[in-house]
Amino acid sequence: MDLWIQQARLGSDTCDILIQQGRFARIEPRLDPSTLPPNLQTLDASGLAILPSFANVHCHAAMVLFRGLGDDTPLHEWLNNIIWPMERRLTAEHIYWGTLFGCLEMIRSGITAVCDMYWQTPQCLRAFYESGIRVNFSHPNIIPPGPDALDALRRDLDEHLELAKSYPCRVELAVGIHALYTTSPEMRAICRDFADAHDLIVQTHVSETKRETDECLQATGKTPVELFDAEGLLSDRFIGAHGVWLTDSDRQTLVERRAALSHCPSSNIKLASGFFDESAARRDGLRFGLGTDGASSNNRYDMFSEMRTAALLAKARTLDPTAGTAADLYRTATVDGFRMLRLDAGEIAVGKIADCILVDLDHTGLVPGHNLISDLVYAATPECVDTTICNGQVLMRNRQIPGEDDIRRSFREVAARL
Numbered sequence: 001m002d003l004w005i006q007q008a009r010l011g012s013d014t015c016d017i018l019i020q021q022g023r024f025a026r027i028e029p030r031l032d033p034s035t036l037p038p039n040l041q042t043l044d045a046s047g048l049a050i051l052p053s054f055a056n057v058h059c060h061a062a063m064v065l066f067r068g069l070g071d072d073t074p075l076h077e078w079l080n081n082i083i084w085p086m087e088r089r090l091t092a093e094h095i096y097w098g099t100l101f102g103c104l105e106m107i108r109s110g111i112t113a114v115c116d117m118y119w120q121t122p123q124c125l126r127a128f129y130e131s132g133i134r135v136n137f138s139h140p141n142i143i144p145p146g147p148d149a150l151d152a153l154r155r156d157l158d159e160h161l162e163l164a165k166s167y168p169c170r171v172e173l174a175v176g177i178h179a180l181y182t183t184s185p186e187m188r189a190i191c192r193d194f195a196d197a198h199d200l201i202v203q204t205h206v207s208e209t210k211r212e213t214d215e216c217l218q219a220t221g222k223t224p225v226e227l228f229d230a231e232g233l234l235s236d237r238f239i240g241a242h243g244v245w246l247t248d249s250d251r252q253t254l255v256e257r258r259a260a261l262s263h264c265p266s267s268n269i270k271l272a273s274g275f276f277d278e279s280a281a282r283r284d285g286l287r288f289g290l291g292t293d294g295a296s297s298n299n300r301y302d303m304f305s306e307m308r309t310a311a312l313l314a315k316a317r318t319l320d321p322t323a324g325t326a327a328d329l330y331r332t333a334t335v336d337g338f339r340m341l342r343l344d345a346g347e348i349a350v351g352k353i354a355d356c357i358l359v360d361l362d363h364t365g366l367v368p369g370h371n372l373i374s375d376l377v378y379a380a381t382p383e384c385v386d387t388t389i390c391n392g393q394v395l396m397r398n399r400q401i402p403g404e405d406d407i408r409r410s411f412r413e414v415a416a417r418l
Contacts, residue, residue: 001041003392004031008045008358010348017050019354019392022169027350043394048358048386049372052346053112054303055337058203058241058262058291060118061102061128062095065415066296075209075271083296086418087119094414096123101411103131104404105301109382110357112390113341115239115262115291117176117203121160129167132395134355136341137164138176138203141191143184150186157194170391172341174201177233179208180216180224185231192233201342202233206240206261209273213245225250234259239340241291242267243281244274251284260287260340263332265309267293278314279323289337290329304384307333307377326377358387 002025005017010027018026018036063083070082095118106114113134118124121139128135139160141153157175164173175195177183183191195202207213207224216224225246228234236258243261246254254261263276281288290306292298307329314324335346338355345353361369365379376384388396395401 001039002037003354003389003394004036004040004042005045005050005358006042008048008050009361010050017348019389022354022391022393024348024350024352024354027348041394043358043387043397045358045387047361049361050348051357051359051372051376052334052338052348053110053355053357053388053390054333055113055115055289055341055343055346056106056111056292056301056303057115057239057260057289057337057340058264058293059102059106059114059116059301060294061106061114061116061301062090062098062118062124063294063296064102064105064301065090065094065098065418066294067299069296071270071299075273076211078271078297089418090119091414092120092123094418095120096127097407097411097414099124099127100131100407102295102301103128103133104401104407105295107131107133107388107395107401108385108399109302109304110359110385110388111301111303112355112388112395113338113343113345115174115201115203115341117174117178121156122163125163125167125171129171132170132393133390134170134172134341134343136172136174136201136203138174138201140178140182141176141187142178142182143187150190153187153190154194157190161198161200172201174203174239177202177204179205179212180227181212188231188233192231195237199237201237201239202235203239204228204233204241206243207245207250208242208268209271210245223247223250225253229253229257236260241293242273242276243288244268244276246277248280251280251286255285258287260289262291263288263310264291264293264298265306265313267291267297269309269313270299271297275313275317277317278310279318279320282328287336287340288332289340290333302382303333304376304380304382311377326371326374329377330373354389354392356389357385358389359384360386 016031234257238259311324338346363384
């Protein structure tokens, strides 16, 4: 159903917005009802500001199942001793409800697009589609044991692509390479060729820790970025998560290949992985967006927190209060992230995809209201989001999501069985 948003604040103006077929069709001071199509859904936005929603460019949504487990533990110990053993116990039911509950948290934070990587692709895609948000999803593709692993990988990629294509909208498949240290050159070559053949995004973790980078250098004589480049994986469809331990040469290579990175400030701090050099990335023209990572290493799906943390980190790292401006980080969380996912969204403009939020201008963090973007980055919390809209469909209104109580109840039940 098409949507008529009435009297929302847009910048310094108040306007009506007509959404048709999932895109912004008209934006005017007041729309004349006689010029509008019949059977419109209407939404009174008095006292609310309309803004682009957020794109979360690195996440493992179902890992909300593990929130609070293994906190304050080094990354490789956390993975080997806590997360991976727990993941071997996950059922399809765990992953479906975990993903769906993670989507609820993202909707409440104004996130409508996510680049996600996790197990059991059918359950994840079903949950993302039912939630109403967009996903660019990949299976992690870690090396399995046995001689038939490469044939199984080829078969899985074909099956996952057909499954993603079966959804009418909002679901896209990516090709996942968990990391260099969990895959083989032969496996990565299969992933590369499949992504090239089908024009798919490649998702991976890259240069997240010093240990990862040092071991890669010792084993191959190359940094992780150099090795990905040598294997032909870097392109404008490459999204690498973290990028904490990049060299100047790595950044230049990524820029030349038009590859992109996911900046995950909260996760990097919590796991003590290090600091992504945002100022150097902006200086060099490196494309990047903001990611929450999983809720067991963050521990929340909150883009307001990511913007604020990234801004403060940039200033502290450079001792420069002009680094990491609110305007820069807001753009990174919106239009830059959507472009990484090849989506024509992140702006409130005629013709753009209608992914947006309505924020309550009476929310404590938005008062007195001298600078809305600055307030959103430095002072606001997800509770300021009154309404979340994806593809022109209202997913949350008055901070109420249909069916939320039932989803929360089912999620609690399956999480308790872990």
